[in-house]
Amino acid sequence: MSKVRIYTLAKDLGVDNNRMLQMLDELGVSYKSASSTLDEDTVETIKGLIADEQANGGSAAAPAATSSTPAAEAEPAAAPSEPAATADASDDGVPHRAPVVTIMGHVDHGKTSLLDYIRKTKVAAKEAGGITQHVGAFEAKTSKGKIVFIDTPGHEAFTTIRARGANVADIAIIVIAADDSLMPQTREAIAHAQAAKVPMIVAINKVDLPQADPERVKTDLTTVNLVPEEYGGDIIVVPLSAKTGEGVEDLLEYISLTAELEDLRADPKAEFSGVIIESRVDKQAGVLATVMVQQGTLRVGDFLVVGEKYGKIKAMTNSNGDRIKEAGPSTPVQILGFSEAPTSGEKVSSAKNEHAARELVASRVGERRDAEAARQNRKLSLEEMMGSLETVREVNLILRADTQGSLEALQGILARKEKDDVKINVMLAGIGAPTEGDVLLASTAGATILCFSVTPSGSVTKIADQKGIDLKSYRIIYELIDEVDRLIKGNVEPVFEEQYLGRAEVRMVIRHPKNGNIAGSYITDGSFKRNAKAKVTRGKQVVYEGTIVGLKRFKDDVREVQKGFECGINLDWNDVQEGDIIEASEMVEVPQA
Numbered sequence: 001m002s003k004v005r006i007y008t009l010a011k012d013l014g015v016d017n018n019r020m021l022q023m024l025d026e027l028g029v030s031y032k033s034a035s036s037t038l039d040e041d042t043v044e045t046i047k048g049l050i051a052d053e054q055a056n057g058g059s060a061a062a063p064a065a066t067s068s069t070p071a072a073e074a075e076p077a078a079a080p081s082e083p084a085a086t087a088d089a090s091d092d093g094v095p096h097r098a099p100v101v102t103i104m105g106h107v108d109h110g111k112t113s114l115l116d117y118i119r120k121t122k123v124a125a126k127e128a129g130g131i132t133q134h135v136g137a138f139e140a141k142t143s144k145g146k147i148v149f150i151d152t153p154g155h156e157a158f159t160t161i162r163a164r165g166a167n168v169a170d171i172a173i174i175v176i177a178a179d180d181s182l183m184p185q186t187r188e189a190i191a192h193a194q195a196a197k198v199p200m201i202v203a204i205n206k207v208d209l210p211q212a213d214p215e216r217v218k219t220d221l222t223t224v225n226l227v228p229e230e231y232g233g234d235i236i237v238v239p240l241s242a243k244t245g246e247g248v249e250d251l252l253e254y255i256s257l258t259a260e261l262e263d264l265r266a267d268p269k270a271e272f273s274g275v276i277i278e279s280r281v282d283k284q285a286g287v288l289a290t291v292m293v294q295q296g297t298l299r300v301g302d303f304l305v306v307g308e309k310y311g312k313i314k315a316m317t318n319s320n321g322d323r324i325k326e327a328g329p330s331t332p333v334q335i336l337g338f339s340e341a342p343t344s345g346e347k348v349s350s351a352k353n354e355h356a357a358r359e360l361v362a363s364r365v366g367e368r369r370d371a372e373a374a375r376q377n378r379k380l381s382l383e384e385m386m387g388s389l390e391t392v393r394e395v396n397l398i399l400r401a402d403t404q405g406s407l408e409a410l411q412g413i414l415a416r417k418e419k420d421d422v423k424i425n426v427m428l429a430g431i432g433a434p435t436e437g438d439v440l441l442a443s444t445a446g447a448t449i450l451c452f453s454v455t456p457s458g459s460v461t462k463i464a465d466q467k468g469i470d471l472k473s474y475r476i477i478y479e480l481i482d483e484v485d486r487l488i489k490g491n492v493e494p495v496f497e498e499q500y501l502g503r504a505e506v507r508m509v510i511r512h513p514k515n516g517n518i519a520g521s522y523i524t525d526g527s528f529k530r531n532a533k534a535k536v537t538r539g540k541q542v543v544y545e546g547t548i549v550g551l552k553r554f555k556d557d558v559r560e561v562q563k564g565f566e567c568g569i570n571l572d573w574n575d576v577q578e579g580d581i582i583e584a585s586e587m588v589e590v591p592q593a
């Protein structure tokens, strides 16, 4: 008999996956996930155990038994603790909900095509003439139940939602083209899913192409520490083609399997909460917002509060464009009734009536004002200043460098810097300048962005400033490492002090066609260095303070000139005169205790 996957065995024996994993734990059998394989002996042992337990009226197959036997019919004496719940309800009666899935990956690797294929084959077609509006999410019906797909592919949408503190996706599909393998945005997508702690499934797309090389993708995945199951790891990898549809059914199966293991539940009777997926203003209809119901049930006529605004649901449509009256957990619905377009990622709550909605808004406004006032007056606690004094501290970093070689060198050095009480967590190591996505990732994960030999664009720097993210660029690897050392020590900003370097007399002024006026000088004390600070005094008066932008000995540019030598000093200033005294100094970091 060949090896058997855990979930296949669970299915064959009518036991749910979680129970099967629990049994394996009890037997001390190690596995990576429910799709790991079991050897023949273990399979026989499990079969024997289940047969015994069933014969003794035990609980091994209880979940399956309850699903085939309505609880109402069960003997109360035989199963006193069993809930009178539906097949998919937990012990406390909270039913399962459909998984919400997001698709991420590098440009052109086939995210949209995959979504289109699923939509085409798994969403009930509208009647001829019916137009399904894009609402930001759709529900696919599969043989394993409903799966909800966020249909704005890419990690920007995912991270924008996360940046507002909301988590919508339960599972992330990382699409990688089989003819292209891992690309920069693939790495970013992986980092985003990891930062959100969302389980990942890798879809190797375009396997229909003659040049497709799925094996290479699997090997490349190991370079980012994602080890496919076939290689003994725990990453589910599904080869597929969004063009022919081959493998898509497998992907849907794995999504359902992952969802089952995640044990996703939500109570339709609980208080409503949801998240804005997207919104737009329609010229005729007005503001249309798509809300993902996360808990509770939404009904037409309900009052909704988003941030400091509220609205009443006038009409609601599902992702298929049908008018509906109510929507339960894991349902994306388009809502008409907001007066202003809410932003994606904003959390939505409901209120009993207009008065309650107004009160909720008023209390939020009050809370915000109090928080603002408190921020201004607050004294920091020791722990806030120093970081937690006991626990292991994590230094979250996003690294950006010009080449793969520099990235690897940096990661190698950083790995050696980890200590028992400090963990260095490189959330993303990417080639090229940092992106807006990096800033969002940094803001959700509390990370610092360190760039080596790449320059952030003005717009990215601006967003980082707005969000209060540390984004630093270095040309010298050891300066970057110094910064990491500082972060390890406890995020203490470096303290610099000005240190005197030397003094020079200006003996003649040389006019240079390109560089302006150069001070032909004689160093009377200490030394001068390029890029040092300069202070020029004329008589008793300081006439200039700035930087030494260039130093020349004869025709050569030099870094440093010592006492007793003549040199040309180029200041970023044109009014230097013979007889001026130039004093050079530099800012030196003061080592912190």
Ligand SMILES: Nc1nc2c(ncn2[C@@H]2O[C@H](COP(=O)(O)OP(=O)(O)OP(=O)(O)O)[C@@H](O)[C@H]2O)c(=O)[nH]1
Binding pocket: 105, 106, 107, 108, 109, 110, 111, 112, 113, 114, 153, 205, 206, 207, 208, 209, 240, 241, 242, 243, 244
């Ligand atoms: N042969 C083949 N081509 C595919 C497959 N999936 C996608 N493509 C093609 O690859 C190209 C890119 O596909 P898209 O679905 O637009 O890729 P994307 O990842 O959504 O791209 P962006 O939206 O630009 O990020 C298109 O020309 C598709 O027709 C596939 O499975 N096989």
